Amino acid sequence: MPKDQGIGASSKRREDVRFLTGTGNYTDDINLVNQTYAHFLRSDVAHGTINSIDASAAEAMEGVVKVFTAKDFEGVGGIPCGWQVTDREGNPMQEPKHPILAEGKVRHVGDPIAVVIAESPELARDAAEAVEVDITELPAVIDMKAACAEGATKVHDDLTSNLCYDWGFVEENRDAVDQAIKNAAHVTTLELTNNRLVANPMEPRVAVGDYNRANDEHTLYTTSQNPHVIRLLMGAFVLGIPEHKLRVVAPDVGGGFGTKIFHYAEEAFVTFAAKALNRPVKWTCSRSEAFISDAHGRDHVTKIELALDADNKFTAIRTETYANMGAYLSTFAPSVPTWLHGTLMAGNYTTPLIYVNVKAVFTNTVPVDAYRGAGRPEATFQLERVVDKAARELGMDPAELRRLNFIKPDQFPYETPVAVAYDTGNYDATLDKALELTDYAGFDTRAAESKANGKMRGFGIAHYIEACGIAPSNLVGQLGARAGLYESATVRVNATGSIAVMTGSHSHGQGHETTFAQVVADMIGIDESQVDIVHGDTSKTPMGMGTYGSRSIAVGGSAMVRAAEKVINKAKKIAAHLMEAADADIELKDGQFSVAGTDKSVAWGDVCLAAYVPHNYPLEEIEPGLEETAFYDPANFTYPSGAYFCEVEVDPGTGKIDILGFTAADDFGNVINPMIVEGQVHGGLAQGLGQAMLENCVYDDNGQLLSGSYMDYAMPRAHDLPNFTVDHSCQTPCTHNPLGVKGCGEAGAIGSPPALVNAVIDALHRGGYPVEHIDMPLSPSRVWNAMQSVK
Amino acid sequence: MTEVKMTVNGRAVSGDAEGRTLLSTFLRETLGMTGTHVGCDTSQCGACVVHVNGNAVKSCTMFAHEAAGAEVATIEGQAAPDGTLNKIQQAFQDYHGLQCGFCTPGMVMSAAALLKENPQPTEAEVRDYLEGNICRCTGYHNIVRAIMAASGQEVPAVAAE
Amino acid sequence: MYNFDFEQPGSVEDAVAALKEEDALALSGGQTLIPSMKQRLNAPSKLVSLTGIEALKGVCQNGDTLSVGAATTHATVAADGGAYAALAALAGGIGDPAVRNRGTLGGSLANNDPAACYPSAVLASGATVVTNAREIAADDFFDGMFATALDEGEIITSVNFPIPEKASYQKFEQPASRFALTGVFVAKYADGVRVAVTGASEEGVMRWAEAEAALSADFSPEAVDGLTVAADGLISDLHGTPEYRANLIKVLTKRAVAAA
Known part of the structure; x- marks a missing residue:
């Protein structure tokens, strides 16, 4: 019997009532007496030298209070990075200054140059057009490999190159991995891109700064996932405000997905300006502005090699990844391609030797940081794609190749060769559950029906693991975190x-x-x-x-x-x-x-x-x-895992994919509220399938964002997605926290992209198009082009 | 600035608006009715959907002056005066059809327009009708179920186990 | 957006007079104009709203012709345009329900977005665009991307669509905007078949003459099998190469014939 109260009950959400009646309190709903409005004048070129800024005409306009530029921020700190990665030689990463407003140079389209404060948002924007900015455009570096080439234009003149760090993990294993690959019975290689994404919570960012001169107290209302982190970073490192004089409020926040973790320049700006003007200052981001000012996600280019022995057991994995940092280091950016990615390369498998190399690169693009899953989707995607490709090359059932290499229930706790120890899990159980929920045996019949209708049907499997519940502070401290967790x-x-x-x-x-x-x-x-x-x-x-x-x-x-x-x-x-x-x-x-x-x-x-x-x-x-x-402070990460099955139909005439079914069998340990857990999985699946099929953040060679609005950045809509079958009945409770819980927020976004891509590749093979790989998103045109390439 | 008069949720209201003042801005800033949200600037996301003279429209893609004299319905007017949720709102809660709540006002208003036009929609019809409402949290699964349930159709309970 | 004066005349004459002011622009449903004004791509001194003019609204059938007022919303055409089912279906697939409650036929045609749906229906139907000043044949109306034969201040009042024997519009949506990545409208009349393609050409909506000839001879999907579409002059963007669009033109034409 389902419970109606307490742990394990699908209690209805009490927060819903205010959201359903229009009485929520989001940051943009906050309006303070005597409030002013900020408009950020942003660079429209990707790279350039600022020769001069003349704001006199703008400041003379009616309703304009003041125009701020970098010179108003002399002595103010830059936006700090919260994680320091050490490179293969043991040297700290290159860490450029990230000023609140551009100092001397602009480094990406959207880099803020000046801020107009006026009596209304429209007056501020009107006046921004009167600010005269003289910029000499410089060549932009957009492609990561080109950015790493000898003689490439540098994003930051004071750094030695565009390489933030060159990270090897586990460096001591490098030779052994090379040797294992050389001696392998079979090696499967795959080169792929993990497409750049924009998180796009439906609520754009907003920040309202307030200052009380009588007691020298600052208040920042902001769309944040972590108000204390903002208070610490902004108070201690940027503006020099002691915590007891700085209150940060994140009221109702309309989604985050990672992009509202970070401390942004706009937050520091409104806090600073509210004191300077002794008036509240409000900034509301438009969606178009969000595309060029919210930190982006993913953007990895990877080569992965999987070595197998004659019994089809995985013997080694070697990867090389270029990870885009964008123009500046966002709050947790360096940790994403390293500690949230390299440590997951064992996946669910007993691969004994793994070496991960990551080159983090500065480019003239918006900073890139954590987005739902953060590093773990990138790890899972390459691993589950290469395993699938290996199964095809070896003529094995992809489920059976996975099962053959799974860590077995009696092997827990399991020490991986990439530094993490899984406390508990049962991967056969989730695979079996997904098989049970999906009519796998009936697939051939369904495929025949599709064929009769002129369509190609495919079935794709992915199994994932993630490390979440971050994190033990002493461990992340050793890994470079500048905060406790x-x-x-x-x-x-x-x-x-x-x-x-x-x-x-x-x-x-x-x-x-x-x-x-x-x-x-x-x-x-x-x-x-x-x-x-x-x-x-x-x-x-x-x-x-x-x-x-x-x-x-x-x-x-x-x-x-x-x-x-x-x-x-x-x-x-x-x-x-x-x-x-x-x-x-x-x-x-x-x-x-x-x-x-x-x-x-x-x-x-x-x-x-x-x-x-x-x-x-x-x-x-x-x-x-x-x-x-x-x-x-937790003793370890938690390790949710699961089996994701996707069934698709591809229209050979147009390349369009229809997702016919999606099954997620997850192990989240104990579950507090099944209804909410399922909702979290649904949302994660939509984001993962969006990445796999629709979403793509694209720059041209000059650093102009081609997908800068919903007219070109394809958000998943209701009719792009199927009804999901989700299950969380396989439960191996976490062994080291009191509730035995693992966390469920990111799983869907981690496991679903490879499941969909594997399904489409399967459909194409069955349809007579032996395509080995298509980079995400698998848009109709990309699928169709891939089909033509093998015709 | 000139005065605009309209009826919002049955109440006569008026306020000054520039030519460029959007209906969404008029509702949020002039009238202080912040239940209607703005999530994009290309008329795609649908967080701002309200009804004007009974039809669902994107209030961010309509000028306040265009609504002069109109009957406007917003999310704030959907529940009964005593706070009782209407059947669509109640179904959204019962079926977990919302998470962060930001797209919710537009979803509820679009769902109301759908059920007025088509009282017993199929699942595919619901999904098609929501083309202009983007949700980033729910994957739409439970929104679709909530709307089906609000239409009186049989929908399995949430989190069946 | 830039500020402007708002005016809502009650007659075509008053609207024409109001549009004589320099930099005045006509506002119909605003579903494209308002987003572009938000980006400050337009700076009209005055917007003249046409939606208060009752004479511009409504759908009526006169014999073999369906006449649609320029300020008729897509939703109304979808609901009331049943005499020309393919046109009604096209209207019911533009944008989304809320957009269809505001957007209008006249607004869409005057804007002539290269990926809009309506221009393909007008062109494939050989419709007549009626303005406050004259009647313009569909073949003379569209003048490349975002350009039409309309003079400054000229207002579309209605469009007369000859009702075909058979017709179908096949839209392949661009996944982000949901405009037509490519759309093909096929209309079969007693005197021949017309095929119009939107979303594909750098010149905006266009006719596909070879398909028209082949389908006039044999109105079957197979009739276009032997034809090829040149990729030259087709749009290349994030969502599709010219070759991909060329393929879509052919695939969608066949599907339109099958569905007609």
């Missing part, structure tokens, strides 16, 4: 027993206000409605690291459990006092404290009241009140 929670019990939980996690669609309440209510045995979740305001919650990397329930949820445990332990002491029993004999069930072996009991609410009205209270032993805080 714990999470925090305060459980505040009110005198009448209701509860407010202040979490450092941030919900921007994930439903934490519902799921987190389910957990605490379940632990105590009270109704969910008695628990409220507070998040997104640095003045209300303890220092927290926010939401990304599928970490909220695994890390934030664990912190909340620890805080709730502390509360319960204290409450038991109070209950023991009230019932004149020993602490150790007190049991809590269904909101009642009882003394073991007796019929004595006291209700949760009475204990809470006693804590705040301590007339009969063990004051000599414990303090009054019932409020506890916990910080939780």
Whole structure:
């Protein structure tokens, strides 16, 4: 029987009511008294020297308050990078300055040059046209390999080259891997691109800066996934504002998908300008502006080689990847192609030797950083594509080749050759489940029907693993993170027993206000409605690291459990006092404290009241009140995994793909709210299938963005996607966090691209077009062109 | 600036608007009705869909002056005065048809227009009708189910297990 | 966008008079004009809204002709254009429902976007574009990308579509914009077949003469099997090469004939 409350129940989301009635509070809904509006004048060339900026005419226009340029930011820090990667020689990466407004040079289309502040958004934009900027255009470097060539134009004059770092992992394995590939019975090689994407949360970014001169306090309202991280980075490294004078609020946020993790120049700008002008400053990004100012995702060019022995066991993997950093290092950019990518190259398999080389490259493009999955989709895509290609070359069933090489359930915990240790998993189980949910045996019949209708049908498999629930702070510290990755929670019990939980996690669609309440209510045995979740305001919650990397329930949820445990332990002491029993004999069930072996009991609410009205209270032993805080730092990553099956039909006349079915069998460990988990998977699948079939962020050779709006950047629509079959009944609980949870936010985006591409390649082979690979997105024209190339 | 008068959710309203003031801007900024959202500037995303004289339109692709004298319906007017959700809103909650909530106002308004035109749509008809509403969170799966359920058709419960 | 004065006349005469002002522009449904104004690609001093003119709205059948008022929305044509089913189906596939409730036939034709749907119907039907000043034959109306035979200030009032024996419009959508990556309108009349192609040519909507000849002789999909479409002059962009579009023209023409 499904539960109707607590852990495991599909509780309806309490946040929905405000979103369904138009009463949410998104950042753009915030308007402050005496507010001004900022318009960013951005570079329309990819690379150039700024000779002069004359804002006098603009500043003279009616309604214009001031025009800011880089000279207003002398002495102000650049936007910091939060992760330092060390190269193969042990040297730190090259790290250029990222100024708030361009200093002397512009380095990508969209690089901000000046900001007009005016009394309305339209007046600010009108005036921006009157700012005279004289720029000498320079050659742009767009292609990563060209950027690495001898004599290439440099994006940053003060760096030695466009190479941010050349990273080898595991460097000690390099020779052994080379040797294994040389000695292999079979080697499958694949060169591919992981297409550049734009995250496109439906809410564009917004920032509102406010300043109170009387007490020198700054407030920033911003569309962020992690307000404390913004406060730390901006306060400590950019503007020099101590934390107690800086409040960052991320209210209702309309999706993030990674791109709202990062600290952006616009946030620092409005905070700075609000003080300079002593007036609130609001910036609302348009969608067109988002395309040239939000950090992009993916953009890897990779060669992967998979070596197999005569028994078809994987013996080694060698990869070489060029990873685009864009023009500046965004907050977590260096970590994405390295620690979030190289460490996942073992996948679900027992491959003993792996060597990953990554060259991170500066180009005259928008900075690239984490996007849903971040590094793990790139790892999974190449691995699952090359395994599929190997199966075809060897004439093996792709499911069986995978199964042959799976890490088996009795091998956990499993140490991979790429530094991570999987605590638990059962890959055969998820593969079997997906096979069970998909009529695999009936495929040939369906394929014949398609053929009769002039279509080509194909079936594709991918199996994925991800490392999420990031992360152990001591480990990421060794790997170059400049921050800890714990999470925090305060459980505040009110005198009448209701509860407010202040979490450092941030919900921007994930439903934490519902799921987190389910957990605490379940632990105590009270109704969910008695628990409220507070998040997104640095003045209300303890220092927290926010939401990304599928970490909220695994890390934030664990912190909340620890805080709730502390509360319960204290409450038991109070209950023991009230019932004149020993602490150790007190049991809590269904909101009642009882003394073991007796019929004595006291209700949760009475204990809470006693804590705040301590007339009969063990004051000599414990303090009054019932409020506890916990910080939780995980012992390991969590490792969700799953089997994804995709069935497609390809129209040979047009190359158009129809997704006929998609099955996802995931192992997320324990599940708090199945409805929300399934919704997370649906959304991830849509983004992964969007990457595989539709979405592509493309620059021309001059660095102009060709896909700069929804007119050319193809977002998945309802009729592009099928109904999904999702299952999470294979559960190997995480062994190192109190809830046994793994996280589910990114899985769909990680496992689905290779499943779709494998299905299309299968369809083409069955249709008589032996195409080995098509780079994503598999747009109709690309599929059709590939068919012509083998005709 | 000249004055524009219209009826929004049954209430007579007026406010000053420039020629270039979009209906979405008029609703959000002049009237303070921030339930209608703006997610793009190319008339694609549909977060701004409202009804004008009973027809779904993109309020970011219509001038406030064009709505002079019109009956406008927005997300704020969909629930009953006592706060009870209408059947579409309730189905969106019951079937988890929203996550971040940003596209939701437009989705609900488009769904209402669909069910007025076609009270028992097929799944394919629902998906086609949503061509002008982009959601980045849900993969549409549960939005489609919510609209089917709101139309009174049998839809399996969420997260069946 | 730049600011402008807004005017909403109630008659064609008043609209024509209002459009005499320098830099005045006609505003119909605005579904293309408003987004382009947001990008500041247009800077009209005044917008003259045509949607308040009742005389420009509505669909009516006169014998073998379907007459559609220029300010008739796509939604109305889709609902009321049943006498010319292929035209109604085309209108019902433009943009999305909310766009169809605002966008109009006249606005689409006056803009002549090379990927718009309506120009192909007008051209394949050999329709007559009626303006406040004159009647213009479809073959004389379209004048390359975003260009038409309309004079400054001239307003389309209606379009007269001869109703064909058989017709079909096959649209292959550009995956982002949902405009036609290529669209083919085939219309069979007693005196021959007309085939118009949108979305493909750098010159905008065009006729495919070889297919018209072949289909006039034999109205079957196989009739175009032997034809080839030259890729020269076809659009190359993110979404398709000229060769791909050439293929689509042929594939969609066959499908249109089959569906007609």
